Amino acid sequence: MEKIYRPQEVADQLKIKKATVYELIKRGELKSAKVGKQIRISQDQLDEYLTRTNQTGQPAGLTDALPPVMDIPRFSADQASRQMDYLLHTNGLIINSQESRTVELLRSLLSQRENSLPLLHSYMNDYNSLYSLYYEKTHMALTCFCFRQFEERIGQISHFLPGKEAAVIHICTLKTGFFVQKGNPKKINSLKDLCRSDIRFLNREKGNGLRIYLDRLLTEQKTDRSFIPGYSDESLSHMSSANTVASGLADVSMGDFSHLAAYPQLEFIPLTEASMDLVILKSAMEQTCFASILETINSREFKDSLLHFNGYETFHTGEVQFTVP
Structure with missing residues (x-):
């Protein structure tokens, strides 16, 4: 059975902050799925992200070195x-x-x-x-x-x-x-x-x-x-x-x-x-x-x-x- 991770578990693996994982998901860099109201990341989705960042030479935790961004979500x-x-x-x-x-x-x-x-x-x-x-x-x-x-x-x-x-x-x-x-x-x-x-x-x-x-x-x-x-x-x-x-x-x-x-x-x-x-x-x-x-x-x-x-x-x-x- 494919491994499924919580955002905190992905953050621990990549040695980045949990907020950075959410930012990666928000920007579409890291794919995820919702189970009820909870965000989950599959092993395939994580592997795809790591493969892509390795190919571009951009380390997975690069955004962690950048100032935090607090965009306001869109309202209807x-x-x-x-x-x-x-x-x-x-x-x-x-x-x-x-x-x-x-x-x-x-x-x-x-x-x-x-x-x-x-x-x-x-x-x-x-x-x-x-x-x-x-x-x-x-x-x-x-x-x-x-x-x-x-x-x-x-x-x-x-x-x-x-x-x-x-x-x-x-x-x-x-x-x-x-x-x-x-x-x-x-x-x-x-x-x-x-x-x-x-x-x-x-x-x-x-x-x-x-x-x-x-x-x-x-x-x-x-x-x-x-x-x-x-x-x-x-x-x-x-x-x-x-x-x-x-x-x-x-x-x-x-x-x-x-x-x-x-x-x-x-x-x-x-x-x-x-x-x-x-x-x-x-x-x-x-x-x-x-x-x-x-x-x-x-x-x-x-x-x-x-x-x-x-x-x-x-x-x-x-x-x-x-x-x-």
């Missing part, structure tokens, strides 16, 4: 709606965003102020964050859209909030681009290189600001997306994108320059700048809790903390502009 529309309905009935302000580090920084500083409410983070991409704000299912949306002219970002946000007037509070600008292996062995220098048959691309998910910008460029250049190997493969975070390229599972992906600090295996090819902005409906701005948020964003402590992220700029941090209904 029904799940996301129920999650926000729950948060709306709790004592706090809901902020929708993929930018976890900035939310945590804002949450930490707000907790030290009077007249502030707890921040409840609902992890959503830029499109869905503004969609939720439009339907008033959230209190704030922290977005990150790419731009060619700084003023473009207001028009882009307005596009997702038809008929609504919103305050756009600038947080910072940051550098976005392509993650490639150290030394750029595949010589990836432009969007056209993504169409090469020897390139494996990892895209960002639909609704992410980088994905929206990429699709815009591809449309302008009349590039057929079907010619890009891996275009339909999606990553849910900057760190996951960097991790996938660093581990050799993709040749190029897109993300925020600041995450490069955790990956000495990578180089960065600049694409464009992006603007991180906190969007609040104008009708809510007079409430005391939002005044506390604005004061926090304008504080020296908040701005100095943002500068710890490599590539972040705070020249316009705290500036407020309004969308046109």
Whole structure:
């Protein structure tokens, strides 16, 4: 009878962490099966994985040397709606965003102020964050859209909030681009290189600001997306994108320059700048809790903390502009 292993038993055999086994399964490198609610790996599945890694010269525990990745699982529309309905009935302000580090920084500083409410983070991409704000299912949306002219970002946000007037509070600008292996062995220098048959691309998910910008460029250049190997493969975070390229599972992906600090295996090819902005409906701005948020964003402590992220700029941090209904 074929031997069947639990994830912990596989981790013990490969001398890696149990979390790494789950990551290998999640990325499709290690096949598995579900018995009820339990994950099990057969001897054949384990042998197939070991044979493949030996052939590529990549040790089974390579991902163990990389920073841990915590992608947020995908939610169905029904799940996301129920999650926000729950948060709306709790004592706090809901902020929708993929930018976890900035939310945590804002949450930490707000907790030290009077007249502030707890921040409840609902992890959503830029499109869905503004969609939720439009339907008033959230209190704030922290977005990150790419731009060619700084003023473009207001028009882009307005596009997702038809008929609504919103305050756009600038947080910072940051550098976005392509993650490639150290030394750029595949010589990836432009969007056209993504169409090469020897390139494996990892895209960002639909609704992410980088994905929206990429699709815009591809449309302008009349590039057929079907010619890009891996275009339909999606990553849910900057760190996951960097991790996938660093581990050799993709040749190029897109993300925020600041995450490069955790990956000495990578180089960065600049694409464009992006603007991180906190969007609040104008009708809510007079409430005391939002005044506390604005004061926090304008504080020296908040701005100095943002500068710890490599590539972040705070020249316009705290500036407020309004969308046109």
